[in-house]
Amino acid sequence: MEPRPAVTTLPDLSRLKPAGGKRSSKREKIVNVFLRQEGHLSADDLVDVIRHEDHRISRATVYRTLQWMVDAGVARKVDFGEGRFRFEHSYRHPRHFHLICKTCHRSFEFLSSDIESIIEEVAEARNFTSSQSVVQIYGQCEECRTGSSTLTSQGHTDLLFARDALRIAIATERSGLEFYTRAAKVTKDARGRKIFEDLAHEEGSHLVKLEARYNELLQRDPQLESRPTFLFFKGAANGLFAEGAERLMRGVNDQQALMMGIRCERGSHRFFKKYGEKFEDSEGKQIFLEFADEEREHLELLVREYRALVKRQGGRTRRTARALSSARASR
Numbered sequence: 001m002e003p004r005p006a007v008t009t010l011p012d013l014s015r016l017k018p019a020g021g022k023r024s025s026k027r028e029k030i031v032n033v034f035l036r037q038e039g040h041l042s043a044d045d046l047v048d049v050i051r052h053e054d055h056r057i058s059r060a061t062v063y064r065t066l067q068w069m070v071d072a073g074v075a076r077k078v079d080f081g082e083g084r085f086r087f088e089h090s091y092r093h094p095r096h097f098h099l100i101c102k103t104c105h106r107s108f109e110f111l112s113s114d115i116e117s118i119i120e121e122v123a124e125a126r127n128f129t130s131s132q133s134v135v136q137i138y139g140q141c142e143e144c145r146t147g148s149s150t151l152t153s154q155g156h157t158d159l160l161f162a163r164d165a166l167r168i169a170i171a172t173e174r175s176g177l178e179f180y181t182r183a184a185k186v187t188k189d190a191r192g193r194k195i196f197e198d199l200a201h202e203e204g205s206h207l208v209k210l211e212a213r214y215n216e217l218l219q220r221d222p223q224l225e226s227r228p229t230f231l232f233f234k235g236a237a238n239g240l241f242a243e244g245a246e247r248l249m250r251g252v253n254d255q256q257a258l259m260m261g262i263r264c265e266r267g268s269h270r271f272f273k274k275y276g277e278k279f280e281d282s283e284g285k286q287i288f289l290e291f292a293d294e295e296r297e298h299l300e301l302l303v304r305e306y307r308a309l310v311k312r313q314g315g316r317t318r319r320t321a322r323a324l325s326s327a328r329a330s331r
């Protein structure tokens with residue numbers, strides 16, 4: 001695993017030097033100040049912040065640099081319908097949607113891969129190549145509505161994203177652990193039982209690692225746990241294992257137990273890979289892709305075991321092939 005840079009680390013901007021290689025210290029200063037800001041700034045907000053640090057930098061230079069940052073992909077331009085653009089930086093700041101409060105004019109970020117999937121589906125059905133999609137929910141935030149000062153501020157989006165990715169991975173790992181623990185109990189074949197015990201053990205030690213990583217995140221932001229949900233999912237992979245664990249209790253034979261493990265791992269692997277690949281570069285993406293790899297290893301192990309079991313029990317290979325491909329089809 002590659003070492004993960006702390007979220008406060010600024011990107012290497014050397015590749016962003018203007019053509020001709022001339023160093024522009026004003027531009028560098030503006031970029032650095034901009035990257036330290038959270039939230040969505042108007043050009044004038046940025047001018048205020050910059051001029052506070054260095055009053056010799058002109059408004060025009062800030063405007064020009066902002067446009068240059070947009071072109072270079074350092075900044076994203078967002079339109080909240082206020083008659084002026086706002087800007088957010090894109091460094092370790094995955095793409096997202098916005099909730100916008102009409103009362104206090106603050107905006108809150110979230111990500112929903114279900115929404116993204118629907119957008120893709122619609123575009124595809126209409127033979128449309130989409131390059132950008134914007135989802136904005138206008139209304140009133142909880143604080144403006146109730147007067148209660150709940151923790152609505154988001155903190156660092158990359159951290160929130162990593163937190164939510166880890167929560168999903170941990171939930172999946174927990175239900176995987178439950179599934180394999182039960183599977184080991186119901187399996188009569190000694191070798192099959194050993195496999196399930198080993199997998200339960202492995203899920204258990206992964207769980208410890210994920211929880212340690214989660215705690216490490218909490219140290220970077222003590223309020224992280226109480227910040228609002230960023231990443232929304234319907235039907236994450238933990239549901240697969242939970243359903244599987246329930247079915248195990250209704251009585252299955254060894255082959256069926258292995259096949260259920262295969263289905264769960266395959267579904268889980270696909271879930272984490274599909275979404276991991278969709279996300280932009282971020283710690284949350286890494287968590288998803290690493291988890292997808294672990295699930296694939298479990299899947300391959302179970303498939304090998306299934307084949308070995310069928311062979312030992314004198315099953316025909318054609319039946320095995322058919323069962324495996326139906327597991328694949330039902331993902």
Ligand SMILES: [Zn+2]
Pocket residue numbers: 101102103104105106140141142143144
């Ligand atoms: Zn509000």
Ligand SMILES: [Zn+2]
Pocket residue numbers: 039040078088096098109
């Ligand atoms: Zn935003």
